[in-house]
Amino acid sequence: MTPQDRALRLGRRRRRSTPSTTRLFSAGVLLLLVALSCCTLPSLPGGASRAAVRLARAEEIVATDEWIEVGPNDTIPAGLHVRIDMTTGKKMVKTLDESEMTDFDKKRMGVPVTDVEVDADGTATVIEEEGAGAAAAWSSSGGSRGVALSASDSSSVSGAADGEGGKEEKKKGEGKDDYDYEMMHRTLSNLPADEMAKYGGLPELPAGLGTPRVTPEQREMFEGKMQEIWKQRQELLQEIQENNVADVAQVIMGRIRVIAEYMDDPVGKRNEIEDAAAAARDGSQGDGSAPDLDDDDDHPAFVNNVLESLEDLEYQLSDVDMARDFHTLGGWPLAVSLLSDSAHCPSSHPAGVDDDDDGADFNETAAALEAARHECLSELASSSSSTRALVDRIQSRAAWAVGTAVKNHDEFHNWALEDFSALLGMSGIAGGGSASDERARSSVTATSLLLADYLSDDPAAAALATPSRKSRRQKGLYALGALVRGNPAAQRHFLELDGPSILAESMDRSLEAGDARFASKVLALGHDLLTGAADPNAETAAGKEAGALIDALTSKPWCDAAVRLSASGPGISTQVREKALEAVTSLAGPCGYGEEERGSVVKSRVEWLGGGGEEDDYLDPAYRNDLVALADAALGAIDKGNEADAR
Template structure:
């Protein structure tokens, strides 16, 4: 009886939504059995599939995909099976906790002790625990799109010679990310909501904030989100933006949000002027708590913008739409994001500024990859000059965790943009002296850098190096630096996995080839 009522409820929701979203759902008369191939196919709501296909569900959007099984799927299936088992909790007597008990276990905490496996202890059932397979978890999450990995902050695998605190920090981060992914999956699969009404509510929240930011900034308590046991409760503008970002992971909802007029309001939140009315104090003159709140609002607005566009060609034009901010200043989303990222902040090491910079570069990358009109706009507004100077500044500030991540993302972004473009103006802008000097500065640093960061910057140099005409580093300097890096890796050969060692040597060899302008990388 319960199942029948639930099925009827779902049917009524789908039928109601058909009238509002004809492009998103198929009617029952359109049901068909797909013609299976070895390529992944997106399944419609009422599509049926032949027996024996490989099926997959997108954990972010809820979309279902299918293809014919092949030999290459065996390893992937093993990972998926492990992932499924990883999400099951067991009592010490091997009795599986049912789905209701699993919901209760949301208050579980991680206990990490030295080299032991991380255990999740349930505050209500102290006898229950989960042992995480971190290699499998990282391998599974590494298959996500680049922008999604950036969004969740997927850390690099620790190196064999890393100290114990680094390994523990990695494990804690993986536990947090894993729990977040499971919560998102649960929200996707369990909640049946009226999405247009949710979007209307989020747009209304942003409009209300923009009308009177001062009142909300004073009353806002960012700890409300952290202490709330219900992640769906919207207590202030930041929690509204977090929920909006989740909704915008769906392409249809991202399109609807723009159609419903929410885009200009969201973009305005990136601008300083939207939070401090004209004639009043600047943000730096406000109290530390108000500054913290403003930077946090800007960070999560940038996050939502990046997720809405996320390298989707249909939405590329959103990034260069004209937006009015402050006292009538006309600008575009990509210009606002670059200005916010490249601005000088009083406390650049504070958590809120580090979060703001991280979310900004995520949004900038989501917009610019493959988006030639946006890249041309950035050239015309000197945006690449600003990014190059910021890249250069970061390379001189030292290599704390946040700087290292920002440097790596800028290097990756420069590769994408260079490979995208045939426009000489864009190529010249992305190979400016600042970009090239920053690359040289990172590679020649005596500070310890993770191998993955050096590898990424070397890849960027391989692409940009031959076009760096104005760098303070001479060709011989670059060559000497790269040879020194390669020599160091050879001395530490035993620290690397065999396949990875070959990969990083190939990267070094390609970098040498690019600077010599020949095919003689002295490969080893």
């Protein structure tokens, strides 16, 4: 809002009871502006005059308390609400109402006005009703707003923060104007009352600050209090910043150290976790005292054990730089190692003893360690043991951190292929195939460790019943998706490991166990990989490898699972059916669905048209229509595929 319009607005507020005077005042200001613009144009150079004329054609919008559209040649004054319609690009503006004003705005809007003078340079001076020797002025030329005092005479004074008047006042004040007290008051007024109570409360902003109506004593008292509060506040913010902005490398190294300590003594560290959990449940440590979870100065309470360290890491690794530092500092191999059961059992090699030492002590120690390791692995093989449940929780959080770290940037795609067989002392997924496949299977990567979790000889999938096991599989699938989505090299490795078949079998077992939700997530991953491989514009495994991936993801188990999940059944939600129908549409051509599969989709369509089950009866009509349209698209894709086969 220009100085003139602000003055007019202030004048209108003061003179509402005398409309004739207001109209005369408004007309006088407008005539004065026209006269000034006419007088100044001839003094400009030719090119500048034409520019000024063109500029004069733009009109400043007159805002109201209702939203109005800004025209192509309208200018927007300061102090208005502005919003943009992102669909049309149109701008709308309106004035602030009383509830939206700060104390600063209200004080300014309450300044009584008797006259306005406009200088040739465009500076407007607002003359107050009281105090003939005072003038409050806003400059329209400097781009910023200021208040200047003139106690020497009764003439109008124009003041601007960037103008000459402002500079002179700053010299007279000997640095006092280094503080913008009104800005400070406006900023602090936005803090909660209880926060300001620590400083004795926020002093009231004097009405007409910067005019003779405020005595020097009042001004000095106000400014002194504001300086005191402002200084204390800045010191507090500086202290908070120094105490809380930790070195990134130190944060990451602290988390890595906790994981390394766990891997050095996994059984002992798990016992500590279980003891701490038991003490927390009992509210004591056995001697009647409360558990001290923060007894390690190096690690705050929330990262005292591997579970909490991994949970915090998952949050930290969402930052690209943190993820990069985590890998550089050696954290990636440790996090990936936790995906293997082997890392959660004692090493069979005595620490600090050379392999060449064939003494009796070495043999005895090695035998004891081997027995302990065998016992640990046997316990982990039992899905009902407490050890298995705790390790599942650790592996779930490790998978979550791995997935979050690798999904953030293409730069990290190669991490999916790093081989940790030497670190873990184990080989990869067993199986036959080509020499290339055998090399891939013999390596131990994040991809192979995650896939190995879905290998099972138990067709009933009884292990899926435990909550910790479910969480581990879900987080593992999240990590696997992060590793292979949009990653051609990882997709090739995934194919060499027979990943599509492993996931298809896991999906089938999940459906048999009634876990349609997990099966749906597996199907969604396969659908994403299929869509990417079939996209000619996408970077994917080229040539025959892309074809092999498509063939693997359109095998009978994948085709059948999509249709099965699209039909109504126990534990199959409408959202699961919706995602499955999208997969059916993509799979229709290569799967060659027949009348049975088509009939299943038709049945779903009929249900959504109004003859369905209890859940479908409560669907939003618009959503129901979307589902019917999706079923129609699937039927069209099935018919199109059958026509192509017939030809």
